[in-house]
Amino acid sequence: MTKDIKVAIIGVGGVGKAFISQLANFIDRNRSSASVSVVYISRSSAALISKNYQPLSLTAFVPEQLDAAGAPPLSVPDLIQFLKGSGGEAILIDNTSSIDLANQYPDFLNAGIHIATPNKKGFSSEKKLWDDIFAAAGNNGGTGGYVFHEASVGAGLPVISTVKDLVDTGDEITKVEGVFSGTMSFLFNEFAPVGSSDPPRAFSEVVKVAKDAGYTEPDPRDDLNGLDVARKLTILARLSGLDIASPTSFPVQSLIPKPLESASSSQEFMDGLPNFDGDIGKLADDAKREGKVVRFVGSIDVPSKAVKVGLEKFDVSHPIAGLKGSDNIIAFYTKRYGDRALIVQGAGAGAEVTAMGVLSDVIKIIARIK
Known part of the structure; x- marks a missing residue:
């Protein structure tokens, strides 16, 4: 049975753009084993949102597309509800260095939304946030979504x-x-x-x-x-x-x-x-x-x-x-x-190898989704 997975991407800088390109190639190569659809792409000032959960086009994506869409980013509670509303599995890709977004990781995980990120802030700030993240994470004994952050240390290196x-x-x-x-x-x-x-x-x-x-x-x-x-x-x-x-x-x-x-x-x-x-x-x-x-x-x-x-x-x-x-x-x-x-x-370091580390985490999540 083909897995149906919705993806939200936050952050379209150097790493974000490289990740989108690599994800597009991955989706093309693996259509028979997983139905992966990007339904949300945002940066701090604008967003692309697929209201009907149809895949957004990743072909030759440029950040200017976000400005042309004219939509503001969803708040974290609204994004969680949007992803849960798809009725299937969902993965959040955080390509930012935002501590504010990292502080919300437990909310995503407790809602059953998986996370792949190079953002160091969620895993190196106050110990309570670390504890809350991994108390919720399904790959650490919790009942929530899976969380992987390989690229938070060493970019694409297997550290x-x-x-x-x-x-x-x-x-x-x-x-x-x-x-x-x-x-x-x-x-x-x-x-x-x-x-x-x-x-x-x-x-x-x-x-x-x-x-x-x-x-x-x-x-x-x-x-x-x-x-x-x-x-x-x-x-x-x-x-x-x-x-x-x-x-x-x-x-x-x-x-x-x-x-x-x-x-x-x-x-x-x-x-x-x-x-x-x-x-x-x-x-x-x-x-x-x-x-x-x-x-x-x-x-x-x-x-x-x-x-x-x-x-x-x-x-x-x-x-x-x-x-x-x-x-x-x-x-x-x-x-x-x-x-x-x-x-x-x-x-x-570098956008391409960091994006590779994030994509490898996405692949780990897909493999674990039942």
Whole structure:
């Protein structure tokens, strides 16, 4: 019997557009096993709504279609009722970074609506929200919809699924360590490359290169404050069994110079950053004299319940030191694997790979729907 599944998509930025394209291809390839129809697409200001639950066209979708539709987005209660009114299974795709929407995940799940999302906020904010989500989730013993969030850590890399497989099969995770940010990976691979004979570049110059290339947020302080990495560590620590209150409840090193924290704009911050190149330059020089490089990493020590984010020195032969471009690398040390870590490495950022992670979660949900 063909499964009838309605899909609502919120967020049509880079990841959202890539996801819509990938979902359209998936639907074309799998019509015989599942009837998947997108019936709602929205962003903060406008929405496309299929009043009769007929599939919206995904062919060559562009966000401007939302404006042309002239419809405001549905409120969360109205969206829940709309999806329940279809009479079948429904999946919410949250491609935003909205904490307000994440706060409503338990309402969707308790209504039997499944969720696939790359949004870190729902899983790394206050512990109560995490508890409420998984108390409702059908794939965690609850009676509500299923929830999957693979792309909230590592984009399309199998990071969360690896942790869950280790834990669910009875292994004991002792330590997790790695480079969790594509932006920070690029910055330090460029700033302190292994084996380079070129004169060292100023850190502010590398930040500008990364910003101009689109590797950073529009305001680089949103990357340099370390909070993005802290959110990912919070998720992995919780999955590993630690009771982490929030991403600000453990040490997180910010690379924003104190005097620039209050800069009124991104440009003011960038203009002032060269004045502080000497501080981080000295750290890199000290590491080089020891035959090491500096990298911005996160680590979780499960037995001691210690979680931290910041700069660390690594021997040039260490896998973390040898990363290229904006790759991520996450090493899992467990009782079964011993001293030889299980390593997941690859592109940990980008619209296409993040969308792939979300689509893989949709496929997991479809497979579980009876």
